Amino acid sequence: MTAPTTATDVNQPSLEHAPPAGRRMSWPVLLLVIAGALALTSIVRLITGANGITNVSQMSTALQLAVPIGLAGLGGLWAERAGVVNIGLEGMMILGTWFGAWAGFQWGPWTGVLVGIVGGCLGGLLHAIVTITFNVNHIVSGVAINILALGATRYLAPLAFEGHQGGSAKQSPPVDSLGHFSIPGLSGWLDSLNDQHWFFVSDIAGLLGGLVTDVSWLTLIAVALIPATWWILWRTPFGLRLRSCGENPVAAESLGVNVYKYKYLAVIISGGLAGLGGVFLSIVANPFYLEGQTSGRGYIGLAAMIFGNWMPGGLAIGAGLFGYTDSLNLRGGSANVHALLLLGALLLVAGAIWLAIRKKYVKAAITFVVGALVFAWYAGTNEVPNQVVSATPYVVTLVVLALSAQRLRMPKADGMQYRKGQGK
Structure with missing residues (x-):
């Protein structure tokens, strides 16, 4: 008698026999590569005299600009690890900016953080209903959410903000600060060491100094979410089940996983993380909501996630790289870009x-x-045009994605439509 056919036999391999994700760079090798890049940057700094490319203020600005990109990328990672492409990250960030500022100026910044996350989750829930329940194309749904979020906030902003002090049809009243902190002693010591302009040592001091000087509490939370995401998705049964839905939902269902539930949870969490990135823009980066302040960061976050090969650590490096290039616009842009x-x-x-x-x-x-x-x-040349400085983050995004494309390995079922029981 032949064995009965199971769901894992239908045109898809079982989870136990899924193909490997490919070779990943080990931590010692990765740290060596980072150290080599920093040493090369130090040589360039000494040759060009552009000390601003690694000073504490430059790195602090880069961190602030990297956080919303990283949060959007984390949102994309959660959704795509469950098999749902989330092009709607930009729209969910827009919802986060508006809801965060709306609640923040009335009831305080921490309330704004929570309400902004809820706003992003609402966008994620809508995306989940459309793509998971009704099987609409993921790209179409994401683009529609981006348009809907922009239109909804433009409609709501005049109703919510006009008539309040500092508010207008395109801007909210100011929101109180969440507060910043610096590590006493260490921050000042690293700043002094960076001012010595020594080879390599001062560059490391500038990098570390930017991580411990005038840091927002929300930045600390965002940074902590990166290892937390890795631990949840790769070290817990919940994470294993969620990732199985993005690799092989038919096999996951045959093993008792409620695929719909995990996809819904992943996309709602994705929206919440993107919303938190929007909150950062409207409460930390700027103490108010401003129409258009996301400036495509949701898309750049998606690019950072792809650059990071759908892994939290690689995503963090990609967000840091894009945040650093974006910071060149704000601090000595032309001279620094020329040195680079x-x-x-x-x-x-x-x-x-x-x-x-x-x-x-x-x-x-x-x-x-x-x-x-x-x-x-x-x-x-002695300098580069301002237009080149402004375009640098986007050029770096395209170049990095082009160079990293050959080693990428997305979840196998990412973007695929799924119906319960389709493997039977």
Whole structure:
């Protein structure tokens, strides 16, 4: 007698025999790469005299700009690990900015944080109903939520904010600060060490100083959410079940997992995290809601998640990179970006050497030529146009995604439509 066919036999492998996610960089190697990049940056700083590229204020600004991107990316990670593509992160962030500021100026900033998260969760719930229950295309639903959120906040803002002191049709009244903190002693010592402009040591001091100087309490919460997400998704039964829904929902259902429930939870949490990113913009980055203040950060968060290969650690590095390049707009932009042209040229030459060692001679030659052109740009100019400075974060986003595309491995069932019992 032949064994009965189970749901795991229907055109999909079982969870136990799912293909490996591919080789991931170990922590020692990753730390070595980061140290090498920081050392190369230090060399560029000494050659160009652009001390601002690694000073404490630059790193502190970069951290503040990275937080909303990272929170949006975390939201995307939760949804996509459960198999739901969330293009609607931008709209959920918009809801977070509006709801956070609306509640914050009336009942205090921490109430604004909670209500902003709820606003993002409402966007996530709508996305879950449309994509999971009604099986609408995930991209279409996400784009619709972005449009709906923008339209809804434009309609509600005049009703909620006009007539209040400091409020208008496009801006909320100011919200009280959540407060900032610096670690006594350590913050000042790192700042003094950074001012010495020593090779490598001062750059490390600038990086660490930015993490312990004038840090918002919400920043601390956002940073803590990264290891918390990793632990929940990769070290708990709940996380295993949720990720199984994104890898093979038919096999997960055959093992007793309520796929609908886990997908709903993941997308609602996704919306809440994106909403928290919006709250950060309207309460911490600026103490008020302002129409259009997300500025596409939901999409950049999605790019950071992809760059991080759907992993929290890689996402954090991607958000930090994008936040750093965005911070160049605010602090000595032209001079710093001009100095980074030299850094880019050196990295391209190093990449060409690495490709040549691996006997990829055509790619090595192309990379070397591009590096030479970037160096010629650096050597032939004293500054870069302001338009280039403004475009730098978006150019870096495209370049990084292009370079990392070959090693990416998304969840197997990400974006796929699922119906309960479809494997029977």
